[in-house]
Amino acid sequence: MTDRKIIANTLDPEEMRVAILEKGRLVDIFVERMWERQKTGEIYKARVDSVLPGIHAAFVNLGDGRNAFLYLNDAKGLDLKPNLEVVVQVVKAARKNKGARVTSRISLPGRYLVLVPDGQETGVSKRISNEDERKRLRSIAKKLREEGEGFGVIIRTAAEGVEEEALFHDLHVLLDLWNEISHEAEVQTAPCLIYRDIGLVGRVLRDELTGDVGEIVIDSEEEFHKVNEYLKRIMNGKELDVNLYEGNSPIFDFYGIERELETALDRKVWLRSGAYLIIDHTEALTVIDVNTGKYVGDTDLRHTVLDTNLEAADEIARQLRLRAIGGIVVIDFIDMEYEEDRQKLLHRLDEVFQNDRYRARIFGVSQLGLVEITRKRARPDVRSVMTRGCPFCGGYGWVLKEDTVAMHVKRFLRKVALSNKSEAMLLEAHPAIAQYIAETYLPLWEEELQRRIFIVAASEFAWEKFRLDVQGPIDIVERRVEQMEQWEAQIRVYRTTSS
Structure with missing residues (x-):
């Protein structure tokens, strides 16, 4: 029995997750959210919008509302000019205010090979270090190139030790895919998407599926059928143990993945x-x-x-x-x-x-x-x-100590006290800060500043935030406090016992 499992949690289209377990322990997790779907690898029939000779690049319209960046070095053999239609592939997805980067040099990754329709070279992954194996694979690569209509072929690391028959099968799968893409490029009108990558589960299976994977478990019936169809195409008749999870608890809970994921x-x-x-x-x-x-x-x-x-x-x-x-x-x-x-x-x-x-x-x-x-x-x-940067600490991973925030508050209150002759002040602060000031400093501050001070524990405030709500005659401030306590039953207002 092999000790690796691939577990796919795809019930929620908003977020798909694929986990790899080895001997029951989580070793890899892949997460893709609906609005962050990976665009790298997508192929478009694009239209050149403008050429920028000064930076040796062009902007091309992909049809998705945002121009992409095409370096002239990535468009060798093309005489780029406005309105020219060109087939391009995304090599770097758009980020923030930067558009995607694309190339006209298409590459299609398979399980063991990468097919480069516009290339002439053959190559073997540098991660295969055994020289005898590299010679074997280089020899096979030359045959693959001849079979593959002269296209470029790069042998991936996963091909190490794999039989020649499996490599030829992978080549034919990729050639069929390229023929489909070429047909779409001929019949579609630019700008438009003509090929989308196989999705998260497919990518993980393509890149991680080795002989030691004992089971694949999927919790979505739709994805279960997609995976079976994909595996039929790439596995060359080999059977894999693919199961639809139908348990009562969420699939990641059942396999203990959720708990392990939290520790990540x-x-x-x-x-x-x-x-x-x-x-x-x-x-x-x-x-x-x-x-x-x-x-x-x-x-x-x-x-x-x-x-x-x-x-x-x-x-x-x-x-x-x-x-x-x-x-x-x-x-x-x-x-x-x-x-x-x-x-x-x-x-x-x-x-x-x-x-x-x-x-x-x-x-x-x-x-x-x-x-x-x-x-x-x-x-x-x-x-x-x-995760995202903490809204309380600003991403530092720490916040000011209570004493530090309290001193900021005191200096602020002193500035207010010096600017007018009000009898009382009502301050809002984070609940923990409000409680700390009330228990540690409030009577002392009132005596020093010669002002009545009321502090509201504002649960919506960030740790270091505070605000002067009102100041003035004591009766006006007390009336404001009463209003707050009437409107919000759970509100906590700190004051000295003399109030």
């Missing part, structure tokens, strides 16, 4: 031994700190540290994959005195990243005892997909 957003990750990781993100890199935590080991300190670091290496590889973290990663492992132990750690890192689809490079242990890793950034990380 946690800053602290506990290891089974009692040690833990701290994962922090900056604009430039991701930093991971390894700590022994509750783990004290069974022998001496040297082995405790080594065991903790080796366990951490395993979990770090899993977390980078699960969280889709790319770019630069710096890891502060627990200091090891012996070079032999450092080499064992680097060897373990090489092992755990060996099967990572997104190429990771390990740069050894620096003079400061840090391990640096770079990992290809292939898709948005889970944190950016599922």
Whole structure:
């Protein structure tokens, strides 16, 4: 029985999710929201809107209300001019105020190959390192190119060890697809979409479906039938265990994925031994700190540290994959005195990243005892997909202490008191801040400022926000407080006992 499962939660069109489990544990999650559907890979029959010789580019109309950017280097062989119709593919989706980037050099990825209809070259993925296997695949690639009408063919990493028959089957699937796209390009009127990628579930199956996948489970009947049709086309007669989930509880709850997914957003990750990781993100890199935590080991300190670091290496590889973290990663492992132990750690890192689809490079242990890793950034990380900057802290990850906010409030009230001769002031603040001021400072402030001060606990206020609601004669402020308490039964107004 193979130990990998692919679980697809596609009941809600607003958000589709696909999880990969290995030995029952979540190792990868793919999320796509309805308004964020991946446009990369889509093919359009476009119309050139304008040519910009100064930057060697053109704007092309895709028909979706927003011009895309086509570099002249990505349109070799085309004499670009306004109103020219051209078939292009999105290579970089539009972001914020930037339009999509497109190319006229179409590429169609399959399970084992990438077909380049406008290309002449053959190639083998650099991640296939065995030279004998590379020679075998290069030889097959030449045959594929001859069979494929002279189109360019690139062998993907997944083709390593795969029989020639399966590679030819993949080629024919891609040729059929290209013929369909070519037909649409002939009959449709520009600008328009002529090919949309196969969707989240299809992409995951195409890229992740290997011989060790034991089961595919889907909770939507419509997607279940789509997947079966897609697999019939690409699997060349091989049967896969594809099941429709019909349980009473949500599919991600049943497989324990929802609970594990929540931990993918946690800053602290506990290891089974009692040690833990701290994962922090900056604009430039991701930093991971390894700590022994509750783990004290069974022998001496040297082995405790080594065991903790080796366990951490395993979990770090899993977390980078699960969280889709790319770019630069710096890891502060627990200091090891012996070079032999450092080499064992680097060897373990090489092992755990060996099967990572997104190429990771390990740069050894620096003079400061840090391990640096770079990992290809292939898709948005889970944190950016599922979270946003905190509206209370502004994305810093921290807020001002109660004392700090209280001092801001006091300085504001002093400024108000100096500007007029009002008898009382009514202030609104976050409930925790209002309570802190009332319990710590309120009588002192009233005596110092020679003003009656009322503080409303405003539940809708951000942590650091406060506002002067009213000031003036004591009877007017008290009347305002009474009105508030009448309108909102649950409102809390803090005041000194002398009121």
